Amino acid sequence: MPKMTMVQAINRALDQEMARDDRVLVLGQDVGRLGGVFRVTEGLWDKFGPQRVVDTPLAESGILGTSIGMALAGLRPVAEMQFSGFSYLMFPQLEGHAARFRMRTRGRWTVPLVVRMPYGAGVRALEHHSESKEATYAHVPGVKVVIPSTPRNARALLVAAIRDPDPVVFMEPKRSYRAFREDVPEEDEMLEIGKAHVVREGTDLTLISWGAMMRPVLEAAQDVQTRRGASIEIIDLLTIAPMDDQTISDSVRKTGRCVVVQEASKTLGIASEVIAVINDKALMHLEAPVRRVTGYDVSPPYFARENAYIPGPGRITRAIEETLDF
Amino acid sequence: MPCDGNASCTDNGRTAVCPDPADLSFRIATLRVLDEQGRVQPTAEPDVSEAELVRLYRAMTLAREADQRMLKLQRQGRLGTFPLCTGQEAAACGSAFALRPDDWYAGGYRDLGARLLRGEKLETSLLYWAGYEEGNVSPEAGRTLPTSAIVAAQTLHAVGIAYAMEYHGERAAVLTSLGDGGTSEGDFHEAMNFASVWQAPVIFLCVNNQWAISMPRSGQTRSRTIAQKAIAYDMPGVLVDGNDVLAVYQATREALDRARAGGGPTLIEAVTYRLMMHTTADDPGRYQSESELQEWWRRDPLPRFRTYLEDKGFWNADRQASLDEEIKAEIDAAVQALESREGLAPDAQFEHVYDTRHARLEDQRAEFLANLARESHHA
Numbered sequence: 001m002p003k004m005t006m007v008q009a010i011n012r013a014l015d016q017e018m019a020r021d022d023r024v025l026v027l028g029q030d031v032g033r034l035g036g037v038f039r040v041t042e043g044l045w046d047k048f049g050p051q052r053v054v055d056t057p058l059a060e061s062g063i064l065g066t067s068i069g070m071a072l073a074g075l076r077p078v079a080e081m082q083f084s085g086f087s088y089l090m091f092p093q094l095e096g097h098a099a100r101f102r103m104r105t106r107g108r109w110t111v112p113l114v115v116r117m118p119y120g121a122g123v124r125a126l127e128h129h130s131e132s133k134e135a136t137y138a139h140v141p142g143v144k145v146v147i148p149s150t151p152r153n154a155r156a157l158l159v160a161a162i163r164d165p166d167p168v169v170f171m172e173p174k175r176s177y178r179a180f181r182e183d184v185p186e187e188d189e190m191l192e193i194g195k196a197h198v199v200r201e202g203t204d205l206t207l208i209s210w211g212a213m214m215r216p217v218l219e220a221a222q223d224v225q226t227r228r229g230a231s232i233e234i235i236d237l238l239t240i241a242p243m244d245d246q247t248i249s250d251s252v253r254k255t256g257r258c259v260v261v262q263e264a265s266k267t268l269g270i271a272s273e274v275i276a277v278i279n280d281k282a283l284m285h286l287e288a289p290v291r292r293v294t295g296y297d298v299s300p301p302y303f304a305r306e307n308a309y310i311p312g313p314g315r316i317t318r319a320i321e322e323t324l325d326f
Numbered sequence: 327m328p329c330d331g332n333a334s335c336t337d338n339g340r341t342a343v344c345p346d347p348a349d350l351s352f353r354i355a356t357l358r359v360l361d362e363q364g365r366v367q368p369t370a371e372p373d374v375s376e377a378e379l380v381r382l383y384r385a386m387t388l389a390r391e392a393d394q395r396m397l398k399l400q401r402q403g404r405l406g407t408f409p410l411c412t413g414q415e416a417a418a419c420g421s422a423f424a425l426r427p428d429d430w431y432a433g434g435y436r437d438l439g440a441r442l443l444r445g446e447k448l449e450t451s452l453l454y455w456a457g458y459e460e461g462n463v464s465p466e467a468g469r470t471l472p473t474s475a476i477v478a479a480q481t482l483h484a485v486g487i488a489y490a491m492e493y494h495g496e497r498a499a500v501l502t503s504l505g506d507g508g509t510s511e512g513d514f515h516e517a518m519n520f521a522s523v524w525q526a527p528v529i530f531l532c533v534n535n536q537w538a539i540s541m542p543r544s545g546q547t548r549s550r551t552i553a554q555k556a557i558a559y560d561m562p563g564v565l566v567d568g569n570d571v572l573a574v575y576q577a578t579r580e581a582l583d584r585a586r587a588g589g590g591p592t593l594i595e596a597v598t599y600r601l602m603m604h605t606t607a608d609d610p611g612r613y614q615s616e617s618e619l620q621e622w623w624r625r626d627p628l629p630r631f632r633t634y635l636e637d638k639g640f641w642n643a644d645r646q647a648s649l650d651e652e653i654k655a656e657i658d659a660a661v662q663a664l665e666s667r668e669g670l671a672p673d674a675q676f677e678h679v680y681d682t683r684h685a686r687l688e689d690q691r692a693e694f695l696a697n698l699a700r701e702s703h704h705a
Contacts, residue, residue, distance in 0.1 A: 058517055
């Protein structure tokens with residue numbers, strides 16, 4: 001199995017799906033000749049041509065709105081928002097149209113499309129290039145929100161997203177794009193959308209996160225486990241919406257303690273929703289209050305100070321220990 | 327023939343809605359087939375059979391009569407808030423009449439006549455305005471998108487569909503319609519731009535009824551015409567008399583032929599007038615002048631087209647009487663079908679959110695049904 005970065009793994013998913021199904025096409029700003037600003041679509045333009053790898057005008061609503069039309073007419077568009085910070089311009093098309101066509105037409109018209117966007121801080125980017133707005137998209141019924149954390153699950157989830165009959169917002173943790181490599185199998189591999197992944201089983205505490213936060217989460221868990229011999233169960237949500245309530249509640253019912261880690265700002269984030277699920281389904285099993293480790297309720301600071309915002313292993317470790325000791 | 331830039335074609339005297347093309351520093355094609363008295367310009371007359379002309383007249387008449395009946399139903403609490411289409415039948419019907427079944431239609435929300443011509447059942451339209459999603463389910467209308475209540479959003483869908491038509495190698499085109507207010511939306515300009523860059527087979531029909539609720543056309547744009555917005559996107563822009571159904575038809579047909587032959591998009595501005603309120607919740611007396619309204623009633627597209635048909639020997643009072651009877655029966659039947667319809671299952675809102683059911687939504691459905699059972703038990 002070749003070792004790949006997440007960028008290469010996503011590229012492989014696009015390449016293989018385009019080769020498999022000629023209804024699949026890619027569109028966005030600079031995705032063609034340039035191969036995307038992160039080179040995610042590198043090589044596709046040469047291989048599949050400009051009709052299937054479409055360099056569009058600079059207009060996010062236009063990209064998503066035309067993608068909706070393509071999907072209604074039988075294509076499987078994969079639209080790219082260059083950065084999630086620019087994606088708000090397409091929000092009305094997503095919320096008002098992509099998300100609703102199935103329900104408002106009782107299944108007569110559907111919009112199978114994927115909108116990919118790099119999100120998150122930690123790459124010393126300019127302003128408007130570092131946000132984590134998954135909760136905004138998760139608040140739209142009819143849309144699925146998927147966030148991979150490794151090259152292998154990015155590939156397997158993107159294949160599933162492209163084959164999914166519903167609109168999928170696919171948020172790529174750009175901090176993890178080239179941070180590490182992982183074996184990615186040559187053959188087809190899919191992960192089911194809507195299922196969280198238990199990365200490691202444990203009995204003392206459940207640690208829940210997703211996306212770029214999975215790396216510091218694993219580091220912190222390893223640290224606590226090594227120093228204290230605590231058995232920590234780690235859950236990678238992978239699908240943010242619709243959420244896998246079952247995996248969360250099964251784990252917390254077993255461990256009785258939980259810490260949720262998110263990069264996004266604190267108020268009304270996905271961590272709040274995870275805690276609400278625990279409240280609904282596992283409250284009487286808790287031995288300690290559920291802790292959140294999150295970004296702060298500020299816009300992500302410019303990159304010179306971004307490390308003051310992003311949750312790191314130190315904060316996560318302390319939250320785990322305080323929850324264990326409660 | 328130019329749309330005459332006469333005084334009654336102005337908007338409270340502020341900006342000419344329909345300026346004399348001779349006054350413009352650029353060229354915009356203009357088209358009129360019937361004058362205000364319904365007399366035909368023989369050189370501009372399209373070649374359409376008697377049966378087809380009668381079909382077109384019937385659709386316009388049905389749209390008018392249904393609109394007026396719907397107003398009564400709404401006032402009686404039997405229908406929800408809806409936007410009236412009276413006065414705009416020539417623009418909606420003339421354009422849709424030019425479509426072939428393999429063409430697509432992506433309209434807005436004031437285009438009943440176009441939907442009926444596409445094959446939608448009147449009962450389906452009524453269902454939509456009665457508050458049921460089933461009113462968006464119209465397989466009879468084929469490649470017709472459901473009503474778009476978000477202004478101008480549908481223009482982008484049209485461009486994407488047109489891209490897909492080219493991608494599939496189909497020689498079909500897409501007609502999308504919007505109002506004068508819609509031309510202020512970013513989506514309209516993005517759609518015009520994408521269509522131009524892609525040379526997509528799309529016809530943008532701006533039904534300029536001169537009002538966006540209370541905002542007159544002059545407050546939307548300083549452009550002398552809406553058609554001229556095509557110039558910036560390097561596509562043909564055509565100005566037509568929107569109350570002249572044959573001019574609207576002819577302009578749309580030419581644009582469709584050009585699009586199907588690979589000639590790219592066209593913007594058509596059909597100048598008409600909203601003769602009724604924006605929706606049943608609106609009160610135009612607060613902003614519209616009575617004299618202007620009367621002036622436009624004088625240009626009503628229906629008697630104008632009827633005069634043409636009579637002059638051709640295709641129509642007379644007897645035929646009108648039997649059409650009126652037939653249409654009344656059709657509307658009665660649609661209202662009857664609407665009101666005798668079996669209700670949906672109470673938990674229908676939990677269907678069709680996603681392709682497959684999801685545990686979280688199924689929990690919510692169970693909670694809803696349990697509450698329902700409890701409430702009906704107490705009732």
